[in-house]
Amino acid sequence: MKIRKENIExxxxxxxxxxxxxxxxHFSHLNTKRTAEEIIGETVNLIICQNELKEECLFSLEERREIAKLYLNNEHIFLARNREEIKKFLLKAKKVVRGIRNNKDIEYTKKLAKHYDVENLWTKLILIPVPDEYKKISSSRLKNLAKRESSDLEFYAPKKVLDIIKDKFLSILITK
Known part of the structure; x- marks a missing residue:
């Protein structure tokens, strides 16, 4: 669901x-969401954002939503296109979920709280430790492995998602 300015209030x-x-x-994102839902006992909504603290994304927000639907069947997926929309979601939430692999993720969460000016983030935060089998999974690593067509890919994402990533890289090569 996209929030339009005229509907924001x-x-x-x-x-x-x-x-x-x-x-x-990827599977680690899905595990974090599902684990949080088990702990909280309620639905956790995925907010796909255009995070200014990360490098440029391979996929547009709409493409990322379409990929997320392959895991979540369109359940509770929202888009946040800019800093203000992300901040609104964080401020209005009662609970904010973060998957934590290591201390870098905790430091990054502190950076996020400061960047989005959400002082009370720590009072709402549900930190989900990422299980060992998912610790090496990241979107960046998935994209790098997809470029090389690694055999480890099935541990990261469903085949359909892997095909979408490969097609995206192929389309980039063709347009260059």
Whole structure:
């Protein structure tokens, strides 16, 4: 769901959010969302964002939403296109989910709180430790492995997602 400026005042913000760039979504993202839902006992909404603290994304927000639908069947997926929209989701949420692999992720979460000027983020935060089998999975690593057609890819994402990533790289090569 895209928030339009004219609808922002009437928008009913979700109370539990998992804000992530998911460029693209992978099994570790899905595990974090599902684990948070088990802990909280309620739905956690995926907020796909254009995070200014990360490098340029391979996929557009709309493409990332389409990929996320392959995991989530369109359930509770929202887009946040800019800093203000991300901040609104964070401020309005009762609980904010973050997957944590190591201390770098905790430091990065501190950076996010400062960047989006959300002082009370730590009071809402649900930190989900990423299980060992998912710790090496990241969107960046998935994209790098897809470029090399690594055999480890099936541990990262479904075949359909892997095909989308490969097609994206191919289209970039063709347009250059």
């Amino acid at each position: 009437n928008f009913n913000y979700p109370k539990n959010v998992y804000v992530a760039s998911v460029d693209p979504m």
